[in-house]
Amino acid sequence: MKPKTFLVDNTSVRGWQCTKCKNIDYSDDIEKVLTMKKLKKHPMTIKVRELGDSEVIAIPKEVQHAFAVKKGERLFMYVEGKKLIVTKKSEF
Numbered sequence: 492m493k494p495k496t497f498l499v500d501n502t503s504v505r506g507w508q509c510t511k512c513k514n515i516d517y518s519d520d521i522e523k524v525l526t527m528k529k530l531k532k533h534p535m536t537i538k539v540r541e542l543g544d545s546e547v548i549a550i551p552k553e554v555q556h557a558f559a560v561k562k563g564e565r566l567f568m569y570v571e572g573k574k575l576i577v578t579k580k581s582e583f
């Protein structure tokens with residue numbers, strides 16, 4: 492089987508399709524799609540913690556992976572309506 496790219500929920504996911512039964516085995520990329528899907532339906536609760544003089548919120552590992560957030564990376568925060576948005580620079 493040759494690896495191929497499939498479009499799942501508008502996201503490219505690598506995988507392999509069986510030539511006989513057309514069954515698709517997705518690579519770990521599918522985790523990204525599943526995390527996005529989950530977050531759309533069920534918002535995740537994150538706790539605000541104290542760190543010195545600041546209050547911090549942690550980005551759960553699965554969200555870090557889904558959005559490819561790396562340690563030390565600078566993210567952007569802004570307000571949209573009543574929502575506080577955290578985004579990567581590439582999304583501006």
Ligand SMILES: [Zn+2]
Nearest residue numbers: 509511512514
């Ligand atoms: Zn098969």
